[in-house]
Amino acid sequence: MKFCTLLSTFFTVALTFGVTTAKSHDDDDEFLPDVRRVPMKTFTLQAPFLHDSLHSRWYDFGGDTLVRTDKYVRLTSDRPGQIGFLSSRLPLTAVNFEIIFEFKISGKGNLYGDGMAVWLTKDRSASGPVFGGPDNFEGLGIFIDTYKNNRPGVTFPYIMLMHGDGHTSYSKSDDGKSNEIAGCSARGLHNANQDTRMRITYVKGDFLRVDLQYKEPEKWTQCFRISNPPDLPQTAYLSFSAETGELSENHDINEVEVNMLVATNAELHGQPLTKLTSPPSVVQKKKSGSWFWFFVKLGLLGTAAYFGYKKYLQYQKEKKYSRDAMF
Structure with missing residues (x-):
């Protein structure tokens, strides 16, 4: 018994x-099942950042950018009127990819600005009036706006996506509201207690998704996800930029990692990597x-x-x- x-x-x-x-x-396979991540070394950025010639092998720096080889690439310091950028030397040719970068936005006082941007554009980034990057760009820009100019009802810092057609200007007067495809508020991003991270996942013809990690270590929070994202230019360069105005803050990048996304499932082998979030x-x-x-x-x-x-x-x-x- x-x-x-x-x-x-x-x-x-x-x-x-x-x-x-x-x-x-x-549950583990709900986001991108049957996908292998292949590191793209030509877009890797990590300490000590500089090589024997005191230049980065894969990125160019410009403007007020400073490099502290044991810690970070500082696009702008906590001083007014600064602009800094870094841009990949090679175009990102992967059709489907994942960009993960670690960064930190910090400064003294209760007022700070203006913000930083991530670019996937036809032309290599140069200094300009849009968070330190170019206006009238062709491609995608993801803006981390830390100062509210004129956008009621929205909590800042605010992150937004804009598609540039090569002719349309970024609308500073309303903090990009008229340009926005998608966005989210990220209260607590500035002066966070930890280094923050952003993950950009792009699957051509299917979706573009942006996730943030700033509330707790190793915990991702979805910022936004759009279906059928705009196509990238045939040659798209990865760039980062930042800007300060009368108000200022530090904009640091600690590490950049880019992975090509490849289907591993036999049914998807040799086919475009699309509809992977819901393949019946x-x-x-x-x-x-x-x-x-x-x-x-x-x-x-x-x-x-x-x-x-x-x-x-x-x-x-x-x-x-x-x-x-x-x-």
């Missing part, structure tokens, strides 16, 4: 563990497979328990015969 009770408890625990494990596995056939196959292996394991456990129980009965029977023979 005790054995049956133990067996029942064992199966209950096994069933609970199996369902929980399958659910956790599916792949997800259905994955879920069916998870349940299949769950029942296989359950069957093996049941078989082992059955033969164990048979052996237990045989042992009890032999024990009884031995005891009878003694008397």
Whole structure:
């Protein structure tokens, strides 16, 4: 009787563990399932930043940018009227990619500005009036605006996405409201207690997503996600820039990492990496497979328990015969 009770408890625990494990596995794959990340070394930026010739191998620096080789690339210092930028020497040719960079915006006092930007543009970045970068650009700009000029009802710092067609100017008068495709507020980003990070995920024809990490270490918060994002120029350079006006702050970049996204699932092999966030056939196959292996394991456990129980009965029977023979 005790054995049956133990067996029942064992199966209950096994069933609970199996369902929980399958659910956790599916949860892990909700964002970009069946994707391999291939590092693109030609866009890597990390300490000591400079090489033997006192230049970066993969990036050019300009304006008021300062490099502290053990810590950061400082696009602007906490001084008024500064502009700084860095730009990749090679274009980003990957169709689908992920950009992760670690940065910090900090300064003294309660008033600060103006902000920084990330660029994916046809031309290599040069200094300009839009967060230290060019106006009338062609490509995508993601702006981290730290000072509110004229945008009621929005909490700053504010992060927004703009698509440039080569002719349209950034609207400073309303903090880019008329240019915005998507955006989010990021209260606490300035003078955060930790180094902050941004992750930009771009899958051509499917989505563009921006995530932030500034509230807690290793915890990503989605800023925005848009479907069918604008196409990038055939040659798109990755750049960063920053600007201070009458108000100022430090804009530091600590590290840049770029990964090419490649499909690993056989059904997607050799095809464009699109619709990966909701591929019905792949997800259905994955879920069916998870349940299949769950029942296989359950069957093996049941078989082992059955033969164990048979052996237990045989042992009890032999024990009884031995005891009878003694008397």
